Amino acid sequence: MFDSISNAFSSIMRSIAGKSKISEKNIQDAVEEIKVALLDADVNIRVVRRFINSTMEEALGEKVLKAVDPGDQFVKIVYDKMVNLLGDEDNQKLNLKGPDTPSSILMMGLQGSGKTTTAAKLALRLKKEGRRVLLVAADLVRPAAILQLQVLGETVGVEVFSIEGEKDPATVAKAAFAKAKKEQFNTLIVDTSGRMHLDEVLMAEIKKVRDVLKPEETLFVADAMTGQQAVAIAKEFEEQVGISGVVLTKFDSDTRGGAALSLRSVVGKPIKFIGVGEKVEDLEPFYADRYASRILGMGDIVSLVEKAQEVFDEEQAIKMQQKMAKNTFDLQDYLEQLESMNKMGGLESMLELIPGMKGQVSEDDIDKQEIEREKAIIRSMTYAERENYLILGPTRRRRVAKGSGTHISDVNRLIKKFEKSRQMMRKLTRNKKYQAEMLKQMGL
Numbered sequence: 001m002f003d004s005i006s007n008a009f010s011s012i013m014r015s016i017a018g019k020s021k022i023s024e025k026n027i028q029d030a031v032e033e034i035k036v037a038l039l040d041a042d043v044n045i046r047v048v049r050r051f052i053n054s055t056m057e058e059a060l061g062e063k064v065l066k067a068v069d070p071g072d073q074f075v076k077i078v079y080d081k082m083v084n085l086l087g088d089e090d091n092q093k094l095n096l097k098g099p100d101t102p103s104s105i106l107m108m109g110l111q112g113s114g115k116t117t118t119a120a121k122l123a124l125r126l127k128k129e130g131r132r133v134l135l136v137a138a139d140l141v142r143p144a145a146i147l148q149l150q151v152l153g154e155t156v157g158v159e160v161f162s163i164e165g166e167k168d169p170a171t172v173a174k175a176a177f178a179k180a181k182k183e184q185f186n187t188l189i190v191d192t193s194g195r196m197h198l199d200e201v202l203m204a205e206i207k208k209v210r211d212v213l214k215p216e217e218t219l220f221v222a223d224a225m226t227g228q229q230a231v232a233i234a235k236e237f238e239e240q241v242g243i244s245g246v247v248l249t250k251f252d253s254d255t256r257g258g259a260a261l262s263l264r265s266v267v268g269k270p271i272k273f274i275g276v277g278e279k280v281e282d283l284e285p286f287y288a289d290r291y292a293s294r295i296l297g298m299g300d301i302v303s304l305v306e307k308a309q310e311v312f313d314e315e316q317a318i319k320m321q322q323k324m325a326k327n328t329f330d331l332q333d334y335l336e337q338l339e340s341m342n343k344m345g346g347l348e349s350m351l352e353l354i355p356g357m358k359g360q361v362s363e364d365d366i367d368k369q370e371i372e373r374e375k376a377i378i379r380s381m382t383y384a385e386r387e388n389y390l391i392l393g394p395t396r397r398r399r400v401a402k403g404s405g406t407h408i409s410d411v412n413r414l415i416k417k418f419e420k421s422r423q424m425m426r427k428l429t430r431n432k433k434y435q436a437e438m439l440k441q442m443g444l
């Protein structure tokens, strides 16, 4: 995937990376080549123009030309623009309600784009996350559609709801929702019919289903191979029905990248998932940074520049480790850790610093909202409490919850979690192998 654009970008980036002196002309040439590469990849022309203009503007600024490593700085700028173009981290996750009320996910898109397959893939994914999923067969146009969903439902072990002989998808949706409420399903994934082209009947049908369900997520499923055409159709669906996110399927085929690179800019909606194969497991969250590095082929340089820009203080990390070892790590330390995380590029890299944690935590496990909540909670505590959480009785916990705009259960959860991680740290620090590794890391 992204092979040709990646080849083009890698060669442009290689020609400029590492250069200790670059001229305006070098930058202009590189930007011109970037433009050609993007247009070749079938990226929307307006998106291309915006991309190169802003790259140019930033790259010609003092910061790059006068930097010690202008070539690398330039690569970093292009990378950042690319991440921006591809992603929207804040909206990337599905916005579903809590487990006690049913949420609906409406799948829509043109014929053959992968709606039914993606519905099943998503069902499997959410089921693994512990949700009670009901697949809903609301494609009543194609004769074999219900059967296809039933077969897929069987494969992923998720019940499929259908009504034999029914012609109105909205009726099916309504009945499915009622069943979900009655039988405590908390996630409905609704498969709908596709057409070859956009038509009014299809739109009217989907709007009716939307009005019945008021879905939490309305996912537009597009075949990544269709490039810019997918963008035009997405725009239409957004205007008529409203979409909350995009799933790009068939990413495993060599897509040129046009759809992925244009969609967010033009439609303003994030790509939430990509389909990477025909099997039910072949669905991945879309990570903008990962694809940006893949396109640029410059992962190493980007992380080098990032490291140099980091405000992160290595001494602080060592201090933390010593505290962990001595078991004097308190909530204030934890807060400082959470605060430095943003500067450092995520919890993942922070945890990587702890020996034995490398590769144990993935971005998937990290809940940004939770982190913000935890920070607010600790900030509402007094310093004495941060040093020794044991003095936090029920009344103070309630006050802390109020002060941080959270619930007492959030406060309790944070303390429990902190307690547990301290225990884990203590256990770890008693382990001989760990001790050796930590001393080595501390340079002792």
Ligand SMILES: Nc1nc2c(ncn2[C@@H]2O[C@H](COP(=O)(O)OP(=O)(O)OP(=O)(O)O)[C@@H](O)[C@H]2O)c(=O)[nH]1
Residues within 6 Å of the ligand: 109, 110, 111, 112, 113, 114, 115, 116, 117, 118, 139, 142, 145, 192, 193, 194, 195, 249, 250, 251, 252, 253, 274, 275, 276, 277, 278, 282
């Ligand atoms: N390689 C690959 N094939 C996919 C992917 N997603 C779907 N497909 C294939 O694309 C074809 C169409 O998929 P469907 O899920 O039936 O598409 P649909 O949008 O439901 O089609 P209609 O219901 O006819 O509108 C099937 O052969 C799928 O196996 C993917 O991510 N990668």
Ligand SMILES: [Mg+2]
Residues within 6 Å of the ligand: 115, 116, 117, 139, 145, 191, 192, 193, 194
């Ligand atoms: Mg289908």
